[in-house]
Amino acid sequence: MKIRAFFRLIPGCGMVAAVLLLSSFSRLGAVPGDEHWDVQFGAPGVTNVIYAVAVNNGLVYAAGLYPSGFRTSTPLNVWDGKQWSVPAMFYGPIVNGISAMQVNDLAFVGNTLYAAGSFTNVNGVTANGLAKWDGTNWSGIGFSGVAYALAVDGNNLYVGGCYTNAGGVTTTNIGYWDGSAWHALGDGLGVASIVISVRAIAVKNGAVYAGGGFYNSGSQPVTNLAVWNGSAWSAVGGGVNSGLLALTFNGGDLYVGGYFNQAGTTSASGIARWDGTNWSALGSGLSGGSAAACSIAVLNGTVCVAGAFTNAGGIRTTNFATWNGSSWSAAAGNLNGVGYRAVSSGTNLYIGGSFTVAGDVWSVFIASWDGIRWSALGTPGRLNGVQSSVTALASDGTNLYAGGNFGCAGSTNASYIARFDGRSWQPLGAGLNNPVTTLAVRSNLVYAGGTFTGTTDGHPLHYIGCWDGTNWNSMGDAGGLVYALAAGSNGIYAAGTFYTGTEYGSPFFNRWDGTNWQNAINFIPAGNTLFDMPLSDSVGYDAIAIQGTNVYLGGNIQYFFQFDPNVGFDPGTNCSNVMRFDGNDYGWIMGTGLNGIPVALTALGTNVFAAGSFTTAGGVAANEIARWDGNNWSNVGGSVVGSGTVLALTTMGNILYAGGTFTNIGGVTASHIAKWDGTNWSALGSGISGTVSALAAFGPDVYAGGTVRRAGDKFAYNVGHWNGQINFDIPQLVNPAWLTNKQFSVRLMGIGGLTNIIQATTNFSSWTPVMTNTAGVYDFIDPDSAANPRRFYRALLGP
Numbered sequence: 001m002k003i004r005a006f007f008r009l010i011p012g013c014g015m016v017a018a019v020l021l022l023s024s025f026s027r028l029g030a031v032p033g034d035e036h037w038d039v040q041f042g043a044p045g046v047t048n049v050i051y052a053v054a055v056n057n058g059l060v061y062a063a064g065l066y067p068s069g070f071r072t073s074t075p076l077n078v079w080d081g082k083q084w085s086v087p088a089m090f091y092g093p094i095v096n097g098i099s100a101m102q103v104n105d106l107a108f109v110g111n112t113l114y115a116a117g118s119f120t121n122v123n124g125v126t127a128n129g130l131a132k133w134d135g136t137n138w139s140g141i142g143f144s145g146v147a148y149a150l151a152v153d154g155n156n157l158y159v160g161g162c163y164t165n166a167g168g169v170t171t172t173n174i175g176y177w178d179g180s181a182w183h184a185l186g187d188g189l190g191v192a193s194i195v196i197s198v199r200a201i202a203v204k205n206g207a208v209y210a211g212g213g214f215y216n217s218g219s220q221p222v223t224n225l226a227v228w229n230g231s232a233w234s235a236v237g238g239g240v241n242s243g244l245l246a247l248t249f250n251g252g253d254l255y256v257g258g259y260f261n262q263a264g265t266t267s268a269s270g271i272a273r274w275d276g277t278n279w280s281a282l283g284s285g286l287s288g289g290s291a292a293a294c295s296i297a298v299l300n301g302t303v304c305v306a307g308a309f310t311n312a313g314g315i316r317t318t319n320f321a322t323w324n325g326s327s328w329s330a331a332a333g334n335l336n337g338v339g340y341r342a343v344s345s346g347t348n349l350y351i352g353g354s355f356t357v358a359g360d361v362w363s364v365f366i367a368s369w370d371g372i373r374w375s376a377l378g379t380p381g382r383l384n385g386v387q388s389s390v391t392a393l394a395s396d397g398t399n400l401y402a403g404g405n406f407g408c409a410g411s412t413n414a415s416y417i418a419r420f421d422g423r424s425w426q427p428l429g430a431g432l433n434n435p436v437t438t439l440a441v442r443s444n445l446v447y448a449g450g451t452f453t454g455t456t457d458g459h460p461l462h463y464i465g466c467w468d469g470t471n472w473n474s475m476g477d478a479g480g481l482v483y484a485l486a487a488g489s490n491g492i493y494a495a496g497t498f499y500t501g502t503e504y505g506s507p508f509f510n511r512w513d514g515t516n517w518q519n520a521i522n523f524i525p526a527g528n529t530l531f532d533m534p535l536s537d538s539v540g541y542d543a544i545a546i547q548g549t550n551v552y553l554g555g556n557i558q559y560f561f562q563f564d565p566n567v568g569f570d571p572g573t574n575c576s577n578v579m580r581f582d583g584n585d586y587g588w589i590m591g592t593g594l595n596g597i598p599v600a601l602t603a604l605g606t607n608v609f610a611a612g613s614f615t616t617a618g619g620v621a622a623n624e625i626a627r628w629d630g631n632n633w634s635n636v637g638g639s640v641v642g643s644g645t646v647l648a649l650t651t652m653g654n655i656l657y658a659g660g661t662f663t664n665i666g667g668v669t670a671s672h673i674a675k676w677d678g679t680n681w682s683a684l685g686s687g688i689s690g691t692v693s694a695l696a697a698f699g700p701d702v703y704a705g706g707t708v709r710r711a712g713d714k715f716a717y718n719v720g721h722w723n724g725q726i727n728f729d730i731p732q733l734v735n736p737a738w739l740t741n742k743q744f745s746v747r748l749m750g751i752g753g754l755t756n757i758i759q760a761t762t763n764f765s766s767w768t769p770v771m772t773n774t775a776g777v778y779d780f781i782d783p784d785s786a787a788n789p790r791r792f793y794r795a796l797l798g799p
Contacts, residue, residue, distance in 0.1 A: 044378030050352025160198030257293025306339025333359025385717025403436025449482025497540025659692030
């Protein structure tokens with residue numbers, strides 16, 4: 001038994017006392033160490049771009065394709081109102097180096113789920129383009145081809161796509177399955193060609209409407225839209241003049257969407273209405289982007305359109321808009337990516353696509369719209385990821401500060417910078433108007449550098465600013481774009497390169513004394529030093545570390561010579577790409593330096609570590625990471641093996657942490673993050689999936705930021721959290737509350753697929769199981785709590 005936490009009911013005051021206990025457990029499928037990766041930095045939504053959505057019995061089903069890479073698989077995601085699960089994986093081959101493998105549509109006939117796409121099997125079961133799930137088993141139904149669209153009428157499933165045979169029945173791009181046999185619809189539509197296909201189907205009063213890219217049904221001409229009356233296909237008002245993607249009825253009116261600009265003889269951009277006799281446009285229609293309606297659904301009589309556009313009827317709106325019968329509305333916000341599928345269910349509309357923000361709500365690839373506001377689909381307590389890439393991390397010992405290229409952090413709108421207090425993210429005022437590249441903290445002040453020119457509410461800042469906990473304060477001009485910051489005892493050091501807004505100039509390295517900027521580059525003796533500063537440089541100086549009174553600078557330092565005038569100039573004293581400044585800001589060589597530009601420096605005891613695109617340090621082989629002991633350079637335990645990079649460094653006690661894209665460091669397999677104890681490298685569980693661009697450590701906590709998707713075996717969106725003293729793989733009880741009927745409720749944050757148990761006691765001598773469940777996340781209400789107000793609860797894993 002592994003106990004996570006227990007709660008005590010306190011009668012009469014409506015409060016719950018909690019005591020936290022820790023123990024050890026590793027999740028199934030994880031490697032040792034993964035239990036130390038935090039579960040709370042996931043994202044609302046799913047991991048794959050959504051093309052298909054269906055709702056049945058209160059569950060939301062969503063599928064599509066992975067957004068990048070060789071797409072040989074994609075999951076079926078199911079939302080039960082509390083958490084996402086993945087009951088199936090679709091698989092497909094790569095053909096000629098390209099995979100178009102995806103799921104295009106989902107539909108239910110009764111309680112049987114059908115999936116349409118370009119896959120070849122589901123969970124190992126052969127199913128070419130169309131599969132069904134009866135709740136227990138997957139199977140194919142004799143289909144072979146690519147299925148794009150599904151529609152249901154009673155027990156009949158209509159399938160549109162690109163195919164010529166279904167179950168031995170000759171079909172051309174459309175047919176139907178009655179639950180036991182396939183049937184053709186006359187001559188079908190179009191011809192057998194991947195570019196000629198049926199993309200949308202709608203059924204009304206026994207008539208089947210089909211749209212896509214086709215020009216005929218046998219010898220009958222039909223242009224991209226046709227209707228089947230039970231015995232023959234016919235044109236619908238002359239069709240539309242280009243590809244059709246969406247069909248939906250609102251009452252007796254048929255709404256069609258796609259890439260066209262004419263319906264029949266009526267000008268209509270991207271969307272049009274057919275009333276059974278005539279076509280009409282919806283105002284000036286859609287424009288901008290691809291000017292396409294990809295999907296149309298009806299919510300409470302309002303027509304909702306998802307697609308790829310930036311304007312609807314003259315209203316500025318991106319990829320989502322609503323039509324009330326006479327005018328367009330932006331519907332309280334836009335989608336920041338394409339909306340591919342809209343499905344109406346009860347009081348909600350579910351939208352799937354390639355977006356990550358809906359309105360002002362962070363929701364990855366899927367969101368819910370209730371007609372007034374947007375909502376994310378994600379489990380509270382596991383949504384502390386960051387919307388886009390993190391490039392800088394810093395800490396004040398209590399809070400974590402993150403900067404990057406994001407607009408949301410957790411459930412908080414935060415423009416390019418945010419603060420994490422251990423439980424949730426908070427914005428820093430109005431935020432900044434462009435990305436943050438570097439952060440430093442000193443005396444409760446947060447310093448940020450980057451490409452921003454002010455705050456989002458108009459306060460001017462010149463690529464650097466100071467947050468005092470309440471306001472952003474200008475620090476003037478540090479010298480240009482700020483790539484690196486460090487807090488020293490005598491001020492804040494900033495490095496970067498001069499920039500006019502269109503052209504780069506020379507690199508800079510300056511110090512802020514609290515009032516003014518001062519040049520931090522000085523040399524002694526002046527006559528014995530030769531130093532090259534590039535006149536135009538986009539790389540500049542990009543790394544700073546502080547060790548006592550010494551300050552180390554890394555960047556594009558082409559050469560730096562110090563020599564004895566009595567001996568004469570000695571080219572052997574050339575130090576490249578790194579230098580040391582003493583307590584008086586005087587510069588000194590560090591051997592011959594590095595043969596490539598470092599991107600990170602950090603000090604640990606008497607050593608300074610450098611990471612970057614170099615292969616030698618002081619003439620010694622040191623791939624991507626090296627150590628300076630004050631006199632000599634050396635590699636660090638063998639350095640990176642292979643072609644991976646080291647992009648970030650941090651320290652905790654006597655431990656050095658490195659992050660980047662490497663997969664082997666010092667001969668040790670480690671995915672993108674590892675630690676060095678002075679003798680050996682070791683992995684942090686199964687590491688990070690994605691690029692680690694920033695690291696920060698304080699107390700026992702190590703945070704990794706970048707373009708991250710998993711940390712260990714946990715979903716982690718652009719931020720991962722490691723704590724070697726905590727086991728995150730054990731059940732937790734959260735959100736305890738008294739209900740109005742005097743019953744106690746609590747949410748179990750358990751582990752899906754394993755036996756999670758809640759037990760109760762009044763005396764700590766005997767514990768009674770009050771809930772056993774394998775769902776993972778479960779809202780428990782104790783019906784006996786009113787009769788037993790002095791109860792304690794604990795969560796644990798069963799056998």
